[in-house]
Amino acid sequence: MIGFYDYTVILTYISFASSISGIFLATRGHFNWAIFCLAFSGLCDMFDGKIARTKKNRTEDEKRFGIQIDSLCDVVCFGVFPIVLCYELGMTHFYSIPILIFYGLAGVIRLGYFNVMEEKRQNETSENRKYYQGLPITSMSVALPLLFVFAPLCRGYFLIWLHLLVLAVGVLFITDFRFRKPTNKELAVLVAVVGVAVLRGLLIWKGGRTI
Template sequence: MIGFYNYSVILTYIGLVSSVFGITQVFENHMSIAFICLLLSGICDLFDGKIARSMKNRTEHEKVFGIQIDSLCDLVCFGVFPAVIGYHYNSVYPLRLIASIMIVLGAVIRLGYFNVMEEERQRNTTENRKEYKGLPVTTVAMILPLLFMGQHNIPKNIFPFVFHS
C-alpha cells in the first residue's frame, strides 16, 4: 500500500472518516450526528500533530507526508464538511452557495499558506512550532457546533443568515 502508516496519521484518517460519515448524516438530515462527527474530527486533529511531534523516530519523508495528509484531510474535515452543513440550511440560494464556496476557498488558501510557511520553518529550525499565524481552519469544529447548540436562541427565519455570516 502506498503511503506511510503510523499512529499519528491513523488518527488523521479517523478524523477524515468521521467527517465523511458526518457529510452523509447531513444528507440524511441527522444534524446532531453530523455536528458530533465535526467535533470528533476536531478532537482527532487536535491530537494528531501532538502525537506526530512526540514521535522521534520519524523519517523526513514521514514528516512531510504527515503535513500533507493532515492538510488534505483538514480540507475535507474543516472546509468541505462545514460547506455541506452550511449549504444544508434553507436560506436564500445564492447566500448559501456563496457561503459554501467561501468556506472551502478560505480553507484551501489557509492550508496552502500554512504548508508553505511550515516547510520554510522546518528548513530553518528543528524547534516545535510555538504559535500560528492566522486562525486555524479547525476552529470551525468548535464554532459551528456551538452555533448549532444555541440556535434555539435565534429566530428560525434569521438563523440561516447568522449561520452563513
Template sequence: MIGFYSYTVILTYLSLVFAMVGIHLSVIGIYQWSFICLMMCGICDTFDGMVARSKKNRTEEEKKFGIQIDSLCDLISFGVFPAILGYNLGLSSVGWLAIEILYVLAAVIRLAYFNVTEETRQQQTTEKRKYYQGLPVTTSAFILPFAFALRYVIFGLDYLYGTLMLITGILFVVDFKVPKLKGKGLIALGVLVVVELVQILCFS
C-alpha cells in the same frame, strides 16, 4: 503500496472518516449527529500533531507526508464538509452558495499557506510552533456547532450557521497571530466541547 503507514496518521485518517460520515448524515437530514461528527473531526485534528511528534525517528519524507496528508484531510473535514452541511441546512440560494464557495476557497488558501510556511519552519528549527497566522481551519469544528446548539435562542439555524461560516472563512485568511493551545487552553477547549455536546444532545 505507496504512502507511509504508521500510527502517526491514525487520528488524521479518523478525522476524514468522521467527515465522510457527517456529510452522509447531513444529506439524509440527521443534522444533530452530523454536527457531532464535525466536532469529532476537530478533536482528532487537535491531537494528531501530538501523536505524530511522539514518534522520534520519523524521516524527513514522513514529516513532509504528514504535513501534506493532514492538510488534505483538513480540507475535507473543515472546508468541504461544513460547506456541504450548510447547503443541506437550506443555504442553497445563489448568495449562500457564493459564501460557501468563498469559505472553501479561504480554507484552501489557509491550508496551502500553512504547508509552505510549516515546511520552511521545520527546516530552520526543531522548536514547537507557538502560534498560527490566521485562524486555523480546525476551529470551524468548534465554532459552527454553536449554530445548532443555539438554534432555539438566536434566529434560525440556517442563517446563524451561514453567518458564522462567513466570519470564520474571512478569519482563515486574515493575517493575525493565534496562540497555539496548550495546558489551560486545551482544558478550556475541552470544557467548550462538553458544553456544546450536552447542548446538542440534550436539547434537540
C-alpha cells in the same frame, strides 16, 4: 503499498472517516449526528500533532507526508464537510452559494500557504509552533457546534447567524494576524465546550431538520 503507515497518522485518518460519515448523515437530515462527527473530527485534529511528535525518529519524508496528509484531510473535514452541512441546514439561497464557495476557497488557500510555511519553518527550527498565521481551518469544528448551542437564543434568526459565521470564519482564514496556539489547558476547555454542544445535540435535536 505507497504511503507511510504508522501510529502518527491514525487520528488524522479517523478524523477523515468521521467527516465522511458526517457528510452522509447531513444529507439524510441527521444533523445531530453530523455535528457530532464534525466535533469529533475537530477533537482528533487537536491531538494528532502531539501524537506525531512522540515519534522521535521520523524521517524527513515522513514529516513531509504528515504535513501533506493532515492538510488534505483538513480540506475534507473542515472545508467540504461544513459546506455540505451548512447547505443542508438551509444555506441554499442565491446569496448563500457564493459565501460557501468563498469559505471553501479561503480554506484551501490557507492550507496551501500553511504547508509551504510549515515546511520552511521545520527546516529552520525543531521548536513547536507557538502561533498560527490566520485562523486555523479546524476552528469551524468549534464555531459551528457553539452556534448550535446558542441556536435557541436566535429566535428564528439561526440562518442569518449561520451565514455570518461562515463568511466571518472564511475571512479570518486568509487574514494575516497572529493566532496563539492553545495550551493543553485551553485545549481541555475547548474539548469540554464542544462536548457540551454535542451532548445537547444528541439529547435534544433528535435528528430533525429544523433548528
